[in-house]
Amino acid sequence: EAQVTQNPRYLITVTGKKLTVTCSQNMNHEYMSWYRQDPGLGLRQIYYSMNVEVTDKGDVPEGYKVSRKEKRNFPLILESPSPNQTSLYFCASSQPRQPQHFGDGTRLSIL
């Protein structure tokens, strides 16, 4: 089954404790992306990757890092999380310029 898998689905943590949200896709897609969803703001793109070792900033990259060492994986790293990064996060993948396939989301709470 074609899917985008994110882990964990839920995480409660504390300010400053490094965390990683994993994302994996099994569709051999070149384009992968991370978004955060906040009420009234819709989805905002954090980072995207056009292919292995090619990443670029989206609209809200501050406080986040990503890497793309393999085509299927695109982890999101928060080196020093802060409460304003409490949000619902989505990973997505597609071929370039095609509709994105989304994971089921990660609800992150930072205390």
Add this chain to the structure above:
Amino acid sequence: AQSVAQPEDQVNVAEGNPLTVKCTYSVSGNPYLFWYVQYPNRGLQFLLKYITGDNLVKGSYGFEAEFNKSQTSFHLKKPSALVSDSALYFCAVYNFNKFYFGSGTKLNVKP
């Protein structure tokens, strides 16, 4: 600056009546346009896209969208709403390798 606007936070319609969810955009160049639907606790699901060609695009579950270049709009429509259409709908634009999403419109279809 690139932006997507969904002017209505919520749309209420009776089952069997036609529905319209509005979207306007402000981007340079010739963007790709998309509509997605989100059900509770799930990721976004692709409904339809416009790249070029006919201004009326047909998509999944009986939805269609009308592209209007002069008004920079891409409104989502359905001739006869179902209660099961109740969900959160997002308009999105792909331009220069990035995705831009609207703030979302909650569609309520009442029996």
